[in-house]
Amino acid sequence: MNPTMIAFNSADLVTLAPEIFLLGATCAILLIDLFLKPGQRHITHVLALLALAGTAGLLWQDADAPRVYAFNGMFIRDGVAGLLKLFIVLTTALVFLYSRSYMRERKLLVGEFYLLLLFATLGMMLLVSAGSLVTVYVGLELLTLSSYALVALNRESTLSSEAAIKYFVLGALASGMLLYGMSMLYGATGTLDLARINALADLSAAAPHRTLLAFGLVFLVVGIGFKLGAAPFHMWLPDVYHGAPTSITLFISSGSKLAAVGMAYRLLEGALGTMHTDWTTMLSVLAVLSLAVGNVIAIAQTNLKRMLAYSTISHIGFLLLGFINGTAAGIAAAVFYMICYALMATAAFGVMMLLARAGFEAEEIDDFKGLNRRNPWYAGMMAITMFSLAGIPPLFGFFAKLMVLKVVIDAGHLWLAIVAIIFAIIGLFYYLRVVKVMYFDPPADEAALALPADLPFRWALSLNALALVVMGVAWSPLLDWCNQALAASVPLPP
Amino acid sequence: MTFPLISFYVFAAITTLAALAVITVRSPVHAALCLVLTFFSAACTWLLADAEFLAIVLVLVYVGAVMVLFLFVVMMLDVDIDPLREGFIKALPVGLLVAVVMLVEMLTLIGVRALQLPAPGDPALAAGMSNTQWLAMALFSQYLLPFEIAALILTVAIVAAIPLTLRRRQGVRMQDPARQVRVQPGERLRIVKMVAEKPAPQPETSSP
Numbered sequence: 001m002n003p004t005m006i007a008f009n010s011a012d013l014v015t016l017a018p019e020i021f022l023l024g025a026t027c028a029i030l031l032i033d034l035f036l037k038p039g040q041r042h043i044t045h046v047l048a049l050l051a052l053a054g055t056a057g058l059l060w061q062d063a064d065a066p067r068v069y070a071f072n073g074m075f076i077r078d079g080v081a082g083l084l085k086l087f088i089v090l091t092t093a094l095v096f097l098y099s100r101s102y103m104r105e106r107k108l109l110v111g112e113f114y115l116l117l118l119f120a121t122l123g124m125m126l127l128v129s130a131g132s133l134v135t136v137y138v139g140l141e142l143l144t145l146s147s148y149a150l151v152a153l154n155r156e157s158t159l160s161s162e163a164a165i166k167y168f169v170l171g172a173l174a175s176g177m178l179l180y181g182m183s184m185l186y187g188a189t190g191t192l193d194l195a196r197i198n199a200l201a202d203l204s205a206a207a208p209h210r211t212l213l214a215f216g217l218v219f220l221v222v223g224i225g226f227k228l229g230a231a232p233f234h235m236w237l238p239d240v241y242h243g244a245p246t247s248i249t250l251f252i253s254s255g256s257k258l259a260a261v262g263m264a265y266r267l268l269e270g271a272l273g274t275m276h277t278d279w280t281t282m283l284s285v286l287a288v289l290s291l292a293v294g295n296v297i298a299i300a301q302t303n304l305k306r307m308l309a310y311s312t313i314s315h316i317g318f319l320l321l322g323f324i325n326g327t328a329a330g331i332a333a334a335v336f337y338m339i340c341y342a343l344m345a346t347a348a349f350g351v352m353m354l355l356a357r358a359g360f361e362a363e364e365i366d367d368f369k370g371l372n373r374r375n376p377w378y379a380g381m382m383a384i385t386m387f388s389l390a391g392i393p394p395l396f397g398f399f400a401k402l403m404v405l406k407v408v409i410d411a412g413h414l415w416l417a418i419v420a421i422i423f424a425i426i427g428l429f430y431y432l433r434v435v436k437v438m439y440f441d442p443p444a445d446e447a448a449l450a451l452p453a454d455l456p457f458r459w460a461l462s463l464n465a466l467a468l469v470v471m472g473v474a475w476s477p478l479l480d481w482c483n484q485a486l487a488a489s490v491p492l493p494p
Numbered sequence: 495m496t497f498p499l500i501s502f503y504v505f506a507a508i509t510t511l512a513a514l515a516v517i518t519v520r521s522p523v524h525a526a527l528c529l530v531l532t533f534f535s536a537a538c539t540w541l542l543a544d545a546e547f548l549a550i551v552l553v554l555v556y557v558g559a560v561m562v563l564f565l566f567v568v569m570m571l572d573v574d575i576d577p578l579r580e581g582f583i584k585a586l587p588v589g590l591l592v593a594v595v596m597l598v599e600m601l602t603l604i605g606v607r608a609l610q611l612p613a614p615g616d617p618a619l620a621a622g623m624s625n626t627q628w629l630a631m632a633l634f635s636q637y638l639l640p641f642e643i644a645a646l647i648l649t650v651a652i653v654a655a656i657p658l659t660l661r662r663r664q665g666v667r668m669q670d671p672a673r674q675v676r677v678q679p680g681e682r683l684r685i686v687k688m689v690a691e692k693p694a695p696q697p698e699t700s701s702p
Contacts, residue, residue, distance in 0.1 A: 008635065023646070030653070071639040112657040119650045126643060138643040145647060149654030155661075215600075 012070035018058040025051030033111035079485030091255040099247030101452035105358040120146035128262025163243025174226030184216025231293035241309035250349035254342040276326040290317030332482040340400035370443025381465035390431035396471040509535040547626040
């Protein structure tokens with residue numbers, strides 16, 4: 001192909017309008033923040049939220065638009081990307097709303113906190129829209145590089161630095177695996193374009209290419225497993241969750257996981273959809289291991305952040321179950337599950353940040369003792385979140401699990417569904433323990449709780465938790481949206 | 495065997511050996527120097543493949559700038575390397591075993607023959623331009639978006655470096671020339687009124 005033939009098409013800029021707007025706004029905030037005094041950080045806060053609101057508005061505008069390629073197929077705008085991006089922007093906005101008083105009390109409310117999160121959001125948006133292996137990789141690096149720095153933001157804490165180093169080393173390893181897999185795919189097909197790889201990858205008879213492709217696929221799955229935190233590639237997750245400031249943990253457990261699902265979709269379905277039978281087996285092994293490791297080890301945790309980290313691993317197991325079907329309905333269920341999980345994670349970590357004060361993290365399960373007597377409203381919110389995480393009807397979490405199980409049973413993997421249900425029931429124990437501690441244990445300190453006077457935070461948190469109840473009734477529009485987006489975007493393998 | 499092929503094998507062998515030396519030599523300065531050799535030999539193999547622009551960039555940027563900076567840092571930081579390497583010899587046999595087994599597995603799985611895919615024709619040659627020109631064309635037309643995102647990643651690196659390294663240490667004695675210039679006499683000299691003579695000290699009472 002002669003590159004001189006490829007002219008720059010200014011219509012591409014319209015396709016990228018949300019990303020370009022977010023980039024422009026982020027650069028503006030970068031400059032404005034330089035002139036602000038430490039006491040004026042609320043200006044950055046408001047500007048960052050406005051930038052996200054503008055991006056969400058632009059995304060909403062063409063949420064139902066048909067699939068468009070831009071920049072020579074490097075970028076794809078379609079229903080799945082639009083859906084995931086909207087929720088990514090929403091979770092970042094929640095991170096900003098929830099973290100303000102928490103970060104201020106820890107003297108971490110610096111301009112870079114906002115900037116790095118906005119850059120990470122941009123990276124996630126590019127990642128879920130990637131149309132080429134190169135875009136996948138650079139989008140992922142934009143996200144992870146920002147995340148490493150955010151985890152290390154609290155320099156005073158050795159726990160935080162340790163978590164950042166672990167995250168960095170294992171993240172680099174995962175990127176290496178991904179790159180190795182990508183180079184194999186390139187070697188076998190001679191193209192970096194995901195759709196063309198998918199078209200060229202269908203050569204089951206031609207043995208040498210087939211092995212090379214399968215080899216690349218293994219490395220890609222390992223890389224995706226690392227990024228998602230699926231067992232046995234989950235080792236970094238508990239330490240990073242524990243060591244990072246809670247607001248960053250919130251970000252890693254919600255937005256960044258949504259982006260990882262987008263990446264898994266682009267790579268597995270977009271590039272290797274024709275090799276679906278090969279990756280189904282690998283994903284089912286990862287799924288069962290994640291369910292087992294997550295749910296069983298979570299029982300032994302006394303630290304709530306670590307417990308939620310293992311809970312993430314078990315949820316990732318559930319999510320992968322949606323993928324193994326390889327149909328539009330299966331991936332739609334997985335995306336639906338991840339959106340649900342992101343909302344539950346924001347609520348759970350939000351309550352932890354609400355209870356935290358300077359010098360007190362509220363991260364041990366014992367810190368929640370007798371919360372009902374000290375503040376019944378937020379104890380109720382936490383209880384809703386825990387019930388939803390456990391998957392108790394009629395909350396949102398239950399329907400997310402139900403949809404995935406339905407897809408798995410439809411695909412004929414009955415034993416996988418049974419394993420998933422058994423581990424979900426084991427998982428009930430540790431979620432309900434938190435509820436038991438809040439309602440039936442005597443509090444260590446009878447005094448009413450001094451909550452931060454940050455009304456937007458408290459309102460958003462209550463709405464977030466109540467949304468889990470509302471969505472438990474009104475989940476079908478979101479599921480329809482997921483189904484529609486994927487039915488239009490999945491190149492269905494026969 | 496043609497001369498370019500022989501030189502390719504020589505350069506490739508030097509690259510591999512130098513890369514091995516990077517992780518095995520004791521002194522960090524030697525390791526950095528071996529890394530320079532690795533980069534340089536890799537640049538030579540690229541030159542053989544007609545990728546002259548990449549080769550020159552590798553030498554200019556990595557050997558000329560990055561590694562010199564590395565060397566300065568390594569020499570300035572007095573890293574006590576011995577405790578860092580304590581587990582190295584103990585873990586070496588296991589590590590080597592794992593690496594060798596993995597390599598053998600990979601080679602048998604793919605089969606060396608399978609890797610000998612038909613090389614795609616040199617696109618620069620097909621387009622009738624030099625390698626450098628073709629690279630620039632591809633970078634700024636077909637790969638424009640990833641190129642710009644890479645620029646963003648560098649921006650993030652700069653932004654991230656600020657909160658991670660900018661440190662206002664407490665109790666460090668340093669001068670602020672701006673404040674020194676602006677100083678008023680009143681801030682430096684305090685005139686205290688006191689009686690000209692001190693009263694005679696009381697004789698100390700002996701403690702019991």
